[in-house]
Amino acid sequence: MEKNYMKLEFLSRSNNESFARVVVAAFASQLDPTLEELSDIKTAVSEAVTNAIIHGYEYGQGIVIVESKIEDNEIEIIIEDKGMGILNIDQAREPFYTSKPNMERSGMGFTVMETFMDSLQVESIKGHGTKVKMTKRFQSLPNKE
Numbered sequence: 001m002e003k004n005y006m007k008l009e010f011l012s013r014s015n016n017e018s019f020a021r022v023v024v025a026a027f028a029s030q031l032d033p034t035l036e037e038l039s040d041i042k043t044a045v046s047e048a049v050t051n052a053i054i055h056g057y058e059y060g061q062g063i064v065i066v067e068s069k070i071e072d073n074e075i076e077i078i079i080e081d082k083g084m085g086i087l088n089i090d091q092a093r094e095p096f097y098t099s100k101p102n103m104e105r106s107g108m109g110f111t112v113m114e115t116f117m118d119s120l121q122v123e124s125i126k127g128h129g130t131k132v133k134m135t136k137r138f139q140s141l142p143n144k145e
Helices: 014-031 035-056 109-116
Strands: 004-011 063-071 074-081 119-125 129-137
Touching: 004 014, 014 035, 014 063, 014 074, 035 063, 035 074, 035 109, 035 129, 109 119, 109 129
Parallel strands: none
Antiparallel strands: 004 063, 063 074, 074 129, 119 129
């Protein structure tokens, strides 16, 4: 299948999380995913966008950028904010670690992303934002047009 690409930008409002999740799922649907594969993508996108809104901007106003690329039977999803950034990525990726214990956050966001996607990379610079890059390979190739 030929490469395909999309980019979406929206305000860091919590009600936009479901919007981003549905848009990426719709984009991924051209790969003819199973319901389980689609659910995995939606869950991972939800976690990454929520992370950008809560930790990147602390519910303040900013822009969340979602990019996605499809090539062959794989989708790459990048979710980026220009917010606070993460000081210690290794610590943030530990299960149950949260920088917001007062908000009753579970600290499982990166663990969930890793569980549902085939790869996860996190880049962050304190004060400049965070970029989460995830990939998922699909079991079957879509029909060629």
